[in-house]
Amino acid sequence: MKGGEAREPRIVGDERRRAYLDLLSDVIYETESFFHEEGFLQLLPVMLGRSTDPLGPDPGSSVVKTVEIDYLGQRFYLMNSMILHKQLAVRDIGKIWILSPNVRLERPERAASGKHLFEFTQADFEIPNAAGDEVRALVERFFARLGSRLRGHPAFRSLDVPPPSFSPPWATYTTHELEARYGPSWEEPASRAERQPFWVTCHRREFYDREDPERPGHYRNYDLVYPAGFGEALSGAEREWDPARIRTRIGRDGIPPAAYEAYLEQADHLVPSAGAGFGIERLVRFLVRAPHVGDVQLFRRVPGETPSL
């Protein structure tokens, strides 16, 4: 298996799965209580949107298809991310978060990465008028608190895995540095080389990540990467909110504007914001060092596999 350095479990089968799910339940609870304490309003998820994330131009994001649903003469997309909805929510409500199920019909070969699923849940949050460093500081607080809350969790003992020891602040690299050191597929070797999670900034990607106004071709976004080969933990950015720049970049990316009609109707009334989203299953997989992220799902959703139900 490519990806994380998995451990041979001391316990197997149902007992192991029970320990994974026990920890997952507490990870959800600690995520809930963290955002509650930090004063975020929790929203309920949206599953059908008039627009959703284009999953491009990043070629690594390729999926078999985006699901389109006709309902009473209107076209909806099955949500693969609430990113565009978050921009409206943060404008109307202030700082918000959502436990958001995302469907991404990944190609079957993605199963081998150890970290792709065709449905998963992310904790997705957004803060109005925030800069990236405020978001990164919040994320580091989240992980430090999670590590201290879960240190004594019985799942680590029964799985014979060391409990997490997160010690932020964490190193920050640019994609340019990592490409120079590891080549274009830097994520896995960089992840294997590190002992703590680390930040990677300046990814060229979708139109909603803000381009640095003073340095065209540079982007005010940031991903968090787990160490030990477990790869991407979180993806975030300061957002593009200037309507002219949004329209230019949708055109530049060659995205069909029809799918963004509803979003573009709102684009004249956005506010600056920054946020991020992190996958709950990937977080639990990292904590328990599971071979595949699907191992921590009760109902496995691994591309190409036949689910039980």
Place this chain on the structure above:
Amino acid sequence: MKGGEAREPRIVGDERRRAYLDLLSDVIYETESFFHEEGFLQLLPVMLGRSTDPLGPDPGSSVVKTVEIDYLGQRFYLMNSMILHKQLAVRDIGKIWILSPNVRLERPERAASGKHLFEFTQADFEIPNAAGDEVRALVERFFARLGSRLRGHPAFRSLDVPPPSFSPPWATYTTHELEARYGPSWEEPASRAERQPFWVTCHRREFYDREDPERPGHYRNYDLVYPAGFGEALSGAEREWDPARIRTRIGRDGIPPAAYEAYLEQADHLVPSAGAGFGIERLVRFLVRAPHVGDVQLFRRVPGETPSL
């Protein structure tokens, strides 16, 4: 508007919506902490299932269609309920709960009920080897605790709505009694006649609700109904787990067995259980006396309306 006895709000527009969402966020949080304290494991939701709820034979559940999705040669259904998944989860894991988004593409005329949405989130739970009275006692504890936790919430003051005063145990009626008193459309008049939520047992419905083995044609299920015309709050049952009875009832209901192939493969290994699910948006609508359940959604999902995004 049919349905609940709505109040004229003291505050309007964005301010009113903000108060609704503020309360909704705390309702989610109190739901989380209740199930956590009660020792339930929280699962993440499933959106694509090989089988989902048939939404029948109850003629009131009629939808435009169930969404079918082909992915790598397999057919999935967009989940309108995790009921069948809960039966597997409770067998494998023990007592579980999920904050589960459900998509139900309701006919546009259902908008007038005040309580139907084409997507919503329910808190869905299940307990192995439980009887209905244990579930009903748990639900009553939930509402009593929620009322006491939310009593001082600022949303009630700003909306000029009295805070909830739930005083269980609540009255229980059978559908037969209510039909005799109010006719076949008993839900709304019965709801208008009551001052507290009340239980209604013995609904003839889907194959997964257990039929009373000693009284054929009677069902060991129970719904909770809000007072003041707000209608159904929660739906629950002891489950059918005997494989022969499940197969007989699927046949009796005229449900195409192809859509239940994956479920029937598991039907020989189920365990007795009981549980329930309650809609978060309906609960918040009842608490704030909103005219329509869509009013408490940031992204309204009312059948026949065009959503903003």
